Amino acid sequence: MPGRLDGFLAPATTNLRPAVVRRLAYEASDNGLLSPDLAAGIRRVKGAKRLGMRLGNSLTPTQGKELLGVPDLTSVKGKRGFAMLAVLLGCGLRRLELTRLTVSHLQQRDDHWAIIDLFGKGGHVRTVPVPAWVKVAIDIWLDSAGIETGIIFRCVSRTGVCRATGSVKRRSGGSCVNRIVGHAEVINVATSCLLESKGGNMLENHVSAKITRKRLNSGPAANHINDFSDWLYARGYKKRSLFRMLQSFAAWTDWLTKTGRAAEDFSEGLQECTKHVMSDRHVPYERGPKRESLSVARLFLRFLQERGLLPQTTGIDPLACSHSLLREFHSWMLEQRGVTRVTLAVYQRVLEEFIATVGSDPHAYSPQVLREFVLTRGSRHGSSYAKLGATAVRSFLRFLAATGRCRTGLEYALPAYASRKLATIPKYLVSDDVDRVIASCSTERTGLRDKAIILLLVRLGLRAGDVVRLRLTDIDWTNGKIKVCGKGRRHDLLPLPQEVGRAALRYLQESRPASRAPELFVTVLPPFRKLSYQAVGGIVRRALDRAGVSSPVRGAHVLRHSAATTMLRQGASLASIGSVLRHRSPQTTARYAKVDIGMLSMIAQPWPGVASC
Secondary structure (H helix, E strand, O other), X not given: OHHHHOOOOOHHHHOHHHHHHHXXXXXXXXXXXXXXXXXXXXXXXXXXXXXXXXXXXXXXXXXXXXXXXXXXXXXXXXXXXXXHHHHHHHHOOOHHHHHOOEHHHEEEEOOEEEEEEEEOXXXXXXXXXXXXXXXXXXXXXXXXXXXXXXXXXXXXXXXXXXXXXXXXXXXXXXXXXXXXXXXXXXXXXXXXXXXXXXXXXXXXXXXXXXXXXXXXHOOOOOOOHHHHHHHHHHOOOOHHHHHHHHHHHHHHHHHHHHOOOOHHHHHHHHHHHHHHHHHOOOOOOOOOOOHHHHHHHHHHHHHHHHOOOOOOOOOOOOXXXXXXXXXXXXXXXXXXXXXXXXXXXXXXXXHHHHHHHHOOOHHHOOHHHHHHHHHHHHOOXXXXXXXXXXXXXXXXXXXXXXXXXXXXXXXXXXXXOOOOOOOOOOOOOOHHHHHHHHHOOOOOHHHHHHHHXXXXXXXXXXXXXXXXXXXXXXXXXXXXXXXXXXXHHOEEEEEOXXXXXXXXXXXXXXXXXXXXXXXXXXXXXXXXXXXXXHHHHHHHHHHHXXXXXXXXXXXXXXXXXXXXXXXXXXXXXXXXXXXXXXXXXXHHHHHHHHHOHHHHHHHOOOOOOOOOO
């Protein structure tokens, strides 16, 4: 046994195994379960030799200071990590001693603090002096976690809440026990901080399997794999997730090598590999690229684009634009017409159906065929979406005429859908329902972000796109102003209400993850990136569900209408409301006058022949 374990474990750890077997042989021999001769033979088994003196590993004072400078002191987990590292470095405690440390152990003796009656290895009891800077670090952690008695270092949830400010009950026996930090968590805190303090995380720090590292280092992405793994780590991926992602990425690079593709074929290789994965039937546990491999490959292309090693795309899925004519249309609209990518994404769905129905030969387009497509498609949708479809086809025909692919003037053959201004009444929420929606947001990390977004929508009447485009530099905290980039890329400066400013500041201080994204609001889960328009709508829908509010429209725009109607009922003029909502035409704001029933009843004329009420 010693010979077998000697090559893998330290001598002291190896000798624990024979010691257990010797003790078991003693007990078996005393109880008559083992012959004395056999027990004596087992007791004569020697342990592993200890050669020389173990000096151990240590950090220099400079390295210790760098290590202490890594934890983020603005978060609860960062304060706990700093306090743990301070106790380990300043007091020299073992990991097990650290996890058993309680508030009662800390006592003041004369003019200094000390850890009293600390049970250590082998049952030894000792007193450990606590430097003043270590005591300050512990006090900061205790204050932020709200701990007054019991275990000092406890678990912290992902949202930054200490899970054991009191005690929790186990299901078995109903006994109350405190949840403490385990050995593995102590190791993770120290190890992750040490890796960050070195200023770079190589592939060996993220992938433990030598075979996977060999596959990655021998593939087409070998020159970028170290930087790519660090790029993923900097975006908040945990070690286990990062290892799994790089394993999937290795499957994609293996496929590139197998199909004879080199580093300059990354974009084309992703498209072809996607077709391969989508067409072949998935076999469980079969090696090769899978859907997760494609997701990591897209992140790899984004990494290359950020480093300037790959040209930036238009933001539209290249596989979705399967037709070359649509790809040219997207480029033309972006460069010549200044249309946003979001608008092009909406046009794309219409034009794909258009090409599939009418055909891809522009010379075969006739006014009758174009009108039939627009009218047939419009009959399946409401007036607004029917108008959008006609606009998309009309823009496509202008592109074809400008590039000489079809005759000019075909866009005039499309019908213009009737648009009656002020025909509808804005759909909104009453003030009580708005307050319930705001109150439904929790104080956890996701709740703080959602509350700040909802307050921007309901207090300033922002659109979902306005919220998505907000940047960290758009808020003037000194003067209480916020710069909003609205429709048509028009920038407006709005006053920042106190309630909205406090919610945004709390989100930045307690909830927003460390990210290089310039946008104000980013995702909660890695990779940390800006929110989409659909995500803002999902935030509003979930808030409506939590509050139990029945809304006529389940989207972010209903809060914009609610903001306008609330201002109108509080006595604001239509001109003021139009200024806050940034309407270009007063007629757009005039539709909100329909919801002010009180003012309308004062100017309503009596019906002929009926007495006025």
